[in-house]
Amino acid sequence: MKIILLKTAANYLLPLLILFSIFILLRGHYEPGGGFVGGLIASIAFILHSLANGLDKTKQLLRYPPFIYIPFGLGLALLSGLTPLLIGKPFLTVLWFDDPLPVIGYVGSALFFDIGVYLVVLGVTLTILFTISESV
């Protein structure tokens, strides 16, 4: 599937879609969105790229095999859940920073949890799809 139109479009769409997925991830707490959908959109971006340019190009672009994201994501989610234990709150209690950050707004540990979910979903989807498309 080496179609020039698709190839060109995919190259521009990749960064846009990833930005969009991050946007979806960040706004999740207040409006529709969240880590799960964000991760799916990000993986769609990479899949699109791989369909247009071939799997090897995408792998080069990613530099590391996609399953690397899974332990990182799980670790981040777990860590965000463990942090409250340090100040004597129960596991997975959400902690909030007092002041809002520019652009993003109020940030709590739930955001890091969501980023963890995002990474896991991205890693899982890409791993499964890449493995299958390599094997068939």
Place this chain on the structure above:
Amino acid sequence: MLIAILSGFLSALFLLFFGKRLKSSLSLITSLLPIGLFAYFLSFLPQIRAGNSVYYSLEWVPSLGVNLDFKLDGLSLLFSLLITGIGALVFLYSTAYMKGHMHIGKFYSYLSIFMASMLGLVLSDNVLLLFVFWELTAISSFFLIGFNNESAESRKSSLLAWAITGGGGFFLMAGFILLGGLTGTYSIQEMLTSKELLQSHELYGVLIFLIFAGAFTKSAQFPFHFWLPGAMKAPTPVSAYLHSATMVKAGIYVIARFTPVLGNHPYWNDTLMIVGGITMLYAAFHSIFRVDLKGILAYSTISALGILVFLLGMGSQEALIAASVFILVHALYKAGLFLITGIIDHETGTRDVTKLAGLRKVMLPIAIAGGLAAISSAGIPLTWGFIGKDLLYAATMSSESHMILLTSLAVITNIFLSYSGYLAGIKPFAGELPDSYKALHLPSAFMWVPPLVLGISGMLFGLLPSLLDQSLIQPILATFGEVQENVSLKIWHGFNTVLLLSSVTIVGGVLLYLYIKPSSKSLHRLSRYEAFAPQAIFNRLTHGMRNVAVGFTKFMHNGFLRAYLTKIVFFMVCLISFYLIRYVDIQFSTLRFTTISFYEGIIFIIMAVTILVIVFSASRLTAIISTSVVGYCICLFFLYYGAPDLAMTQFSIDTLTTVLFVLVLLKLPPYLKLRDKKAQMQDGLLAGAFGIMIAVIALQVLNEPTNKNISQFYSDNAYLLAKGKNVVNVILVDFRAYDTLVETTVLAIAAIGVFSMLKIKSSEIE
């Protein structure tokens, strides 16, 4: 006491990891554990003698009534001393027997696990705790029987033993739970008070059936006895320890332990006497036809276990004393005989009794040990075995009914048993030494001292029975609830019928020994009847079960995805429609219907058209793309009804699924008519039925009042408690974050599964 029990498990763990470094000399250190434990339990003897019992309790799972309750009384002290004492000798013996074996660390590890769990079993005061240890002994026995796991025979025997004792374990567990349910407690101590309640209860028969099923399988009673001869595939020290002296007596222990609670009921006594009686005679008769030394010992062990069950069944005070004495008698001489067999096997390389003779000339101390064990087993006066046999006859003689039958049963069994004792303990050492064995020499002292110690202690207790009668036998009797002022065991009872019977036994045994020469011919003659033996029936049963399983698997698990789907959907339709028709009052009300809007109508028409395209399409690709169109239409519905999060996710998932399908399908041939018209009709019918069912359910749900408590809580508190406005996301990352964490872990596992399955498969092809 907890430490004493757990120390075995701890050392097992240690041995498993560091066992490799434990070559011969260091393995002596492991023997220090049973020796230390033996001393520890021996130190309780004065306390037990005074009629006290030691109690230890630690809360474990109080809500389930499972606590670490341990109690040391006469009965458990006897078993603890046997376990640690014979354990110590077996550990020492194994240092020489297993010398240079590759997996010696593993061997000691299993042995320690067994010792610890057996100790736990006899010391537990909580039935559930007892059951846990019971299973642990079966597990360690499984590993020890199959220790030479390169041999198919060993593996088969260990599986058989596991199947029988493990199966019995289920019954025992059910029995214990029933017992707990009826008495309202899991503590054996507290059960003692509910004897009348249990014995008059209508479930009493079921209860003792369950407990007996567990005890009989473990203690190799007829018709479950056949796993024990197979278990002799284990290394000989293991046979001596587990399958003769201790583990197989666990069933006896359970029966004895529950005698004060459940005993003295006709059902209880008659079952035990019948089963024990059949077992002791059947196995003793079988033992005289064997030529393999371990086979002889296996059958005579089964017979001895039968005697114990028989004695417990009689339940009179004499019988209980006899049982307590006989447990010790048998453990001492049988463990000794096994250890001697191990030495013979180790040195000459054969266990065939017809080939062995004259070994006394090359290994005198072992011959002495063998002789001591044999005369104790035959019950020659002045041995500990004589006292045991005397008590057995005294018990049958004082029986109120069937006195002659029971007594003659006991005498015949004992004649056979003394014959097999001679065969194992004297025959290999008597007569002329064949030339091929002239070069043999005495093995390491670690091997011949333990059987000698066992033989000498048998002699010692026989000469001085007063060493034990007050200190050990009396407290055991107290645990049965029998209180007698003074138990006194005597060497000499004067001239009476019992003495006469003893002499008949001895003479009979000697005559048998002189006139029957063991040969494999008689064994061969016996094997003609094996088709009727319980073992053959069991084998046919397992064979049949395997055939059924294979057939079932072929039908249910044939590897075609469409077949699985058909079965799952068919079953679901049947189950749910049955429920709907039988229990639900189906009614359609249009009250809560809303009018269909223009957009909904359009989406619906698109969906209907696409579905028709899918069904009748001639191209796979078209079908797949159309399926995703249906998926997108559903997303639109979600959006329309105010679930943007759901719609977004569904959109992404649908896209990815389509890509995945296309990736796979690209490699398949364009399109093939795989199924005929009839199959298509079937599929259509099933799909239609499924659709109708879902529609009925959906309409029915509308009739039910909706419970809004939960959704109300979340929407009320999402901002207050979690500072989020998107309720769905707040639920995911805050209220139910635990679920999300676990779900993401599941996702990760799925990815690992796909990755490893596909990668491993493709690398194999390369």
